[in-house]
Amino acid sequence: MEKRKIGIMGGAFDPIHLGHLVAANEVLNTYQLNEIIFVPTGNPPHKNGLIADSLDRYVMVSMAVLSNDKFSVSDIEISSREKSYTLNTLRKFREIYKGAELYFITGADAIIDLANWHQPSEILKLCKLIAVSRPGIGLKEVQDKIKDIQLKYGGTIEIVQIPMLQISSTEIRKRFKKGISAKYLLPESVEQYIIKNKIYMKGDTLTLG
Ligand code: NAP
Numbered sequence: 001m002e003k004r005k006i007g008i009m010g011g012a013f014d015p016i017h018l019g020h021l022v023a024a025n026e027v028l029n030t031y032q033l034n035e036i037i038f039v040p041t042g043n044p045p046h047k048n049g050l051i052a053d054s055l056d057r058y059v060m061v062s063m064a065v066l067s068n069d070k071f072s073v074s075d076i077e078i079s080s081r082e083k084s085y086t087l088n089t090l091r092k093f094r095e096i097y098k099g100a101e102l103y104f105i106t107g108a109d110a111i112i113d114l115a116n117w118h119q120p121s122e123i124l125k126l127c128k129l130i131a132v133s134r135p136g137i138g139l140k141e142v143q144d145k146i147k148d149i150q151l152k153y154g155g156t157i158e159i160v161q162i163p164m165l166q167i168s169s170t171e172i173r174k175r176f177k178k179g180i181s182a183k184y185l186l187p188e189s190v191e192q193y194i195i196k197n198k199i200y201m202k203g204d205t206l207t208l209g
Contacts, residue, residue, distance in 0.1 A: 004100040007036035008093060008127070010086060011106055012169070013057050014050050015194060016064045017186040019167035021071075023132045027105050027160055028070060031130070035070045036105070037093075042077035042084045051173060052199050054078035063189040085118040090126040102126060108133035108159060112145040115152070124155025135161040176200035 009024050016038075024036045040057045041050075052060070058078050065071035076092055077084040086104065093102060104123070108131035114120045123129070133142055139161070146157050167185050175182040177200055182191060194200060 004097065005031060005033045005103065006093065006097050006100045007031070007033045007103045007105050007130075008089070009036050009038045009105045010089070011038075011041065011110075012050055013038070013040045013061050014052050014169050015057065015172060015186060015190055015199070016061050017167045017169060017172055017190075018184075019162065019165040021064060021068075021187075022164035023160070023162040024071060024105065025068070026162055027103070027130055027132065030160060031103060033070075033103060035072065038065055038071065038073045039077055039089060040073070042080055056193075056197065056199055060190045060193055063193060064187045066189075087117075087119050087123050087126070090123060094126060101128070103128050103130055105130040105132060107131070107165075108142045108146075111157065112142055112149070114149050114157075120149070121153040121155070124153050124157075128156040128158065131157060131159045132162050132165060133159055134165045135163055173200045 007024065007027060009020070011020065013020065020038075024038070027033065028036055038061045040054065040061050042054055050057070055078070058073065058075055061073045065073055076089055082088065090102060090104065104127040111129055111131040114123075114129075117123065131142065131146065133139065139159075142159060146159065150157055172182045172185055176194055179201075
């Protein structure tokens with residue numbers, strides 16, 4: 001019997017936008033995955049200063065994935081008080097999906113920094129890493145860095161280019177802060193949730209992504 005292929009889409013999703021959804025769909029098709037589980041980061045070890053709290057980010061992702069029966073969301077990181085190490089998350093998924101092939105999908109900007117993650121070689125034993133990137137921008141640099149990472153840690157890391165990733169969470173947060181419409185950059189339900197709860201309209205807009 002063929003192994004199940006499970007995508008795990010990691011990120012802050014502050015907020016989730018159409019670029020993330022298109023990226024997930026492209027990876028699903030490219031690798032013929034059975035499903036993709038979106039995992040909003042809870043308490044990331046590498047940074048502070050997320051704008052929306054974890055419950056709001058979880059709710060926004062839940063609304064965004066509703067229309068695709070191959071997408072779902074997990075609270076595995078946001079419901080834990082521990083630091084959200086990807087290795088721990090992967091170990092938990094390995095327990096749940098015994099025998100499945102795991103694909104950890106996230107931004108190329110994050111993956112080129114893999115050497116600073118917790119136990120990169122162990123991560124690469126548990127999953128294939130899929131680095132999604134904006135086309136053209138620094139592609140050669142990303143390829144070179146990923147080659148070095150693979151030489152050092154082994155495993156499989158692949159780059160998938162997604163034109164729609166021109167959309168960024170940082171840009172969307174800035175728009176809400178300035179009162180500029182972000183329509184069509186994110187699902188309408190998510191836009192309405194942000195407006196109703198005034199999520200990005202107060203305080204400083206930090207540059208995270
Ligand atoms: P982030 O702040 O959300 O994003 C970093 C960059 O990647 C941004 O350009 C972002 O664009 C993009 N991005 C993030 N998630 C994406 C996704 N799923 N698909 C496409 N683009 C995406 O992310 P981060 O905090 O660096 O971490 C990303 C993932 O790596 C998380 O799951 C995190 O837990 C994991 N990580 C783990 C460790 C560790 O275990 N020690 C260390 C670092 C990162 P947008 O802003 O537009 O989303």
